Amino acid sequence: MTTTPARSATRWPGLDTVPSGVRTEVSARIARKIFHAAVRRLPVTVRDGAEVVGLGGPEMVVHRPDEFYRRVGSDGLIGFGEAYLTGAWDAEDLGGFLTVLAAEMPRLVPGWMQKLRAVYVKRPPSMHRNTTDNTRDNIAHHYDLSNDLFRVFLDETLSYSSALFDTSLTRVVADGRRHLVATPPEGGAEDGGEPLAQAQARKVERLLDQAGVTEGTRVLEIGTGWGELAIRAARRGATVHSVTLSREQLELAEQRVAAAGYADQVDIALCDYRLVEGEFDAVVSVEMIEAVGHEYWSTYFQTIDRLLAPGGRVGIQAITMPHDRMLATRHTYTWINKYIFPGGFLPSVRALEEVTAADTSLRISDRLSFGTHYADTLERWDLAFREAHEQVAALGFDATFERMWHFYLEYSRAGFASGYLDVQQLTFERTRA
Template sequence: MRARIARLIVDRMLDQVPVRAVYPDGTVRGRGGPELRIVRPDAMFERIARSPKIGLGEAYQAGDWTAGEGTDLGELLTPFAARVAQLVPRPLLKFRRLVDERMPRRQRNTPTGARSNISAHYDLSNALFAAFLDPGMTYSSALFEYAGQDLEEAQRHKVERILDQAGVGAGTRLLEIGIGWGALAITAARRGAQVTGITLSTEQLQLAQKRVADAGLTNRVDLRLQDYRAVTGSYDAIVSVEMIEAVGAEYWPEYFRALDRLLAPGGSVALQAILMDHERMLATRNSYGWIQKYIFPGGLIPSRTAIDETLAHYTGLVVEDDHRFGADYAETLRRWRRNFDTNWPAIRAEGFDETFRRTWEFYLAYSEAGFASGYLDVGQLRLIAKDQLSGSENIESTTRSLPGASAR
């Protein structure tokens, strides 16, 4: 009965979307467009009925549905991402709390939980990430200067811009929270900065330290396995690229208080953050989704409004600059997925199976669709002390003039 009800609801959704959904018996739903081929409808609808927020992704992992021949998975998912707030019939929204699953307590981002959550993703295998990232191994959105630009060049441009935004130069005491595989730390050190970098991933730390040593920069770069809450000292600049998504709403106050505490007078913080609409963030912040279960345990994407409110309530910092480039993230993810597919034989040789392939294929395409549709955005935010704002400027007038501010 639950599966039959799920099919009725899904068919109603399909009829609102420009896709072509084909059942095994030849039944076609949807308004035409990219093809969604349903392979095992009974199994698919049973999964969706059992877990409405997670079941569709699990059905893809299991092979219950797939993109039709000649259809790109990212293009297929984009129309759904663009209509995510309108697809569920309004009368059913009042039952949301009954079907939302809660995040397991083990995924709370306590110091112990955060270490476990980060390890679950970033310690999978350095070889895995090397197989689909650019040669610099930068695992965050690139910033393209022109169409068709080489991914490695666009990643370098992103790194240089955020270092400029933070004012990093010769003699700067820089703290990087979340070092990845060391690309930003190496670039900053080559500018003459003294870099302290922290991570909770042992795999990342080992490779990043080797890359720093190979670059001859060990005298300028100190990389540590350390939680942001345990860092002490004073820094002229703090940079963190797409790490806030792993903090969790419960710990946003603690995270931003740490930035405020560690920043030297007159310094600045530069954050690259994935962002979503505030109302959508409020609607999903207390539920447990497919991405949290299979890709980023404990994660939550903030809104710009949530960042502003947390800063105002818990710190003396404000956002002074906000540069958005969500379309560039869609392109970055498209490149990563293409590399992942091309290099799958090498990834499989590392011990990853077909379910893993479908899981990551869905993750990359699902994320790409979010940015391509505008459901998600990414920005480089510069934070400074309130007393550094000049003249009659105030937070509201400053943010209103920023690129992308109207999408908040």
């Protein structure tokens, strides 16, 4: 089924009008000084009118400086992204340019300004708080755009999360914690490498292994996606109860499950995770905790703890960020929140450890980090998306949407390529009966 695009071709609130006024003029001048000071010491090339700034590297061209600095001065990183959507600036190697910035993210803004963060950054609107009333709309904003849109850039498994490529694993110690780290994939998106569908299958199968899913296992999946994990769990002989808040995903996932011959083993429900009842031997969730909201992490894990049978295990794949950055940004309204994931927020591993230790009997027993694999996954998605320009346009999405989606994929890739973000498979087990 194809839905009507959530954003019409003529309505992009906030983009038609460039910020103005005396206060904007002042903030624009400050933004220009801060931006130039930041990029002057970075391996990038910024062409700002007649001026060229930076040490040389991926190039950014500021086409309309007045607009660019007005937007950045008025709205910070949201304005930075919006200036890209309007074409006020561009970069041929967008991902490469953003990766340099992401690597310096904690240091881009002067220390004195970071201390005043709470004064000038916008807080998320109350409607983005993931209450049981709001969460459905937050999820629909992204996942109910159009199943056909996601088909044009995902592989045949329709897996919308990081793949795990066939690389070696090393055991490292960080912050006193031992965990596995996957070495970077060999062969990027443009020169072949392992097929994405194969790497996506490996990701799912490993998570099912970690959760102990075998013949007869009662599985709860939080966040259905388009059904790939449920199908693979059923193929092992498990019974699966999967919950989602996306009507579009539910419809297609049910079709895929039936086509695979597992309709009698898989039940998919349009249901908030907080309302699930029953007992399950394994609970699995792939990149859904990012949509929970930090206010509800405790509720999320308490729910899992309540539903998990004695001896059961939990497998969660989560995008994570450093703990100090998580603390600094948890009340910040971001470009990603505004345009892509309303109510979304990334946890740190430490935060998850603290929440589960304080409020549940669950503890992390195994941890695999593979952030570089997400960078590769996102690069492949972006290449496929851009190659499908005509299909995207035929679905009713306009040029601004295409720039937005390209920016979103490359902005995300930069986070993982720079090491600012990570993705982890976390296994949880009980410490008491």
